[in-house]
Amino acid sequence: MAASRYTVAPGYRVNVRSGPGTQYAIVRVLPLDATVAITCQKYGEWITGPYGTTRIWDSIAPGEYVSDAYVHTGSDGFVAPRCA
Template identity: 70%
Template sequence: MSIDESSHTAEATGPAQAAEATGPAVQALTSVTRYPVAPGYRVNVRSGPGTKYRIVRTLAAGATVAIYCQTPGEWVSGPYGTTNLWDNIADGEFVSDAYVNTGRDGYVAPRCS
């Protein structure tokens, strides 16, 4: 577990930004399921599947995300367990699956290529 993943800010240090993972035009063209981020958490969105990747934005508490694909990466502990699974929520944007309530362990979307 990363030290900065241990608080309710889910290693977020900056102000929360828009909760949406993609724009309305992209959402209208795809039929992906949206999943809630753990209640009370502001989660950093990274440029790759690990906490060493740069933060591209922060999801607001109560956000939902569309998961387009999933990939293994750094192990993270969060409110939904410990996992190395990272969710791709937009082009070049990843969040740890430990902070997303997908309702199950393991993959819920295709593997990223």
């Protein structure tokens, strides 16, 4: 099954990290108006962003995570399988 694509908050260049928290290294930065495919989600550090406060992190590629607080999923919960 293909992962759904979601828009990143307008006007934000979101840091992509190697794990679910700000203590993890930045592996790249998403461009403005990016969309991401969420392959799985897991709990991590609490983050406040334009879409609220959450501890859900979205895996957008192997070893690449963004806080769900910056991704418009339309949900406060999980929209993809839990990461292993």
